[in-house]
Amino acid sequence: MGVAETVTNNVVLPNPRYEKTWDSIIVQPEIKDRLLRWAVLSLRMRAELPFEATALHGLVLLYGPPGTGKTTLARGLAQRLAPLMAKRKVRLIELNPHGLMSAEHGQSQQKVAELLTQHVPALADDGLPTVVLLDEVESMAVARSEASLSANPADVHRATDAVLTALDDIATRHPHLLVVATSNFTGALDAAFLSRADVAIEVPAPDAEAALAILSCVLRDMSAAFPALLDLAEDTGLKEVAGLLAGTDGRQIRKTVTEAMAARLETVQDPGRLTAGDLRQVAMRATSAKANVIGGHRAAV
Numbered sequence: 622m623g624v625a626e627t628v629t630n631n632v633v634l635p636n637p638r639y640e641k642t643w644d645s646i647i648v649q650p651e652i653k654d655r656l657l658r659w660a661v662l663s664l665r666m667r668a669e670l671p672f673e674a675t676a677l678h679g680l681v682l683l684y685g686p687p688g689t690g691k692t693t694l695a696r697g698l699a700q701r702l703a704p705l706m707a708k709r710k711v712r713l714i715e716l717n718p719h720g721l722m723s724a725e726h727g728q729s730q731q732k733v734a735e736l737l738t739q740h741v742p743a744l745a746d747d748g749l750p751t752v753v754l755l756d757e758v759e760s761m762a763v764a765r766s767e768a769s770l771s772a773n774p775a776d777v778h779r780a781t782d783a784v785l786t787a788l789d790d791i792a793t794r795h796p797h798l799l800v801v802a803t804s805n806f807t808g809a810l811d812a813a814f815l816s817r818a819d820v821a822i823e824v825p826a827p828d829a830e831a832a833l834a835i836l837s838c839v840l841r842d843m844s845a846a847f848p849a850l851l852d853l854a855e856d857t858g859l860k861e862v863a864g865l866l867a868g869t870d871g872r873q874i875r876k877t878v879t880e881a882m883a884a885r886l887e888t889v890q891d892p893g894r895l896t897a898g899d900l901r902q903v904a905m906r907a908t909s910a911k912a913n914v915i916g917g918h919r920a921a922v
């Protein structure tokens with residue numbers, strides 16, 4: 622895989638396509654505020670002062686369970702940042718570096734270095750503030766101390782070194798780049814990588830209140846095509862459904878609505894006929910499936 626192919630998106634924002642991205646993720650307001658504050662602070666401080674003065678790497682880590690909105694938040698952040706920057710524009714570059722990790726023996730390190738220290742800076746050489754989304758960073762920055770060499774080939778370890786060196790290079794030479802890394806787990810991340818992050822922000826699974834907000838947001842969005850769903854979005858029965866879904870990830874909560882529609886031919890033909898009872902049944906199934914998984918884990922321990 623070539624270095625250029627790992628760039629899956631390169632776009633200048635604001636762009637109407639990203640208008641709803643930031644607001645589509647429902648989390649505690651403090652999580653978004655903190656992310657935004659750190660992003661602005663990092664770009665501002667690093668534009669004005671050398672690394673020696675700020676010790677800021679321009680690296681933000683978002684971590685949490687799968688499907689909690691980390692990738693979406695990172696994209697939305699770029700759009701949200703744009704009006705706060707002097708030129709009112711921000712570039713978003715998305716990387717999918719997985720392919721590099723399976724490069725021929727000895728190639729990963731070289732390709733990671735090329736990607737982060739040459740290719741990405743060249744794409745952003747107009748000097749616009751740039752969010753570099755490094756998704757699922759655990760594939761690159763594997764903890765060298767925890768993983769055995771047999772489980773993680775030496776080449777992957779060298780690639781981790783290359784990531785660290787590249788981050789130091791970005792910190793000092795490219796202050797307009799802000800790397801936003803996402804990860805499903807932090808245990809496997811390299812300690813030296815974690816110590817370079819200016820801030821690590823946890824994005825947890827939604828609680829009951831957030832689950833309720835997600836459900837009614839999905840129903841309101843769908844009411845554009847099926848107006849009857851607007852009433853369901855306000856239905857008091859949703860509260861119980863949300864209670865059952867608390868702790869389930871945001872992706873699953875969104876899918877609950879379509880799953881409930883798929884459960885009856887009547888609601889397939891006319892989704893506007895969906896009821897809180899339909900949603901409750903799917904939520905109960907999801908809860909018992911989760912209990913089985915947890916039970917299975919316990920039995921295995």
Ligand SMILES: Nc1ncnc2c1ncn2[C@@H]1O[C@H](COP(=O)(O)OP(=O)(O)OP(=O)(O)O)[C@@H](O)[C@H]1O
Binds near residue numbers: 805827870875
């Ligand atoms: N808190 C949330 N509020 C609303 N929607 C959410 C939330 N979390 C996730 N979603 C929805 O779930 C889907 C997946 O989100 P996203 O890909 O950003 O999650 P992620 O944390 O990056 O997942 P992964 O760890 O699997 O990569 C999106 O459609 C997103 O809108």
Ligand SMILES: [Mg+2]
Binds near residue numbers: 692693756803
């Ligand atoms: Mg993701």
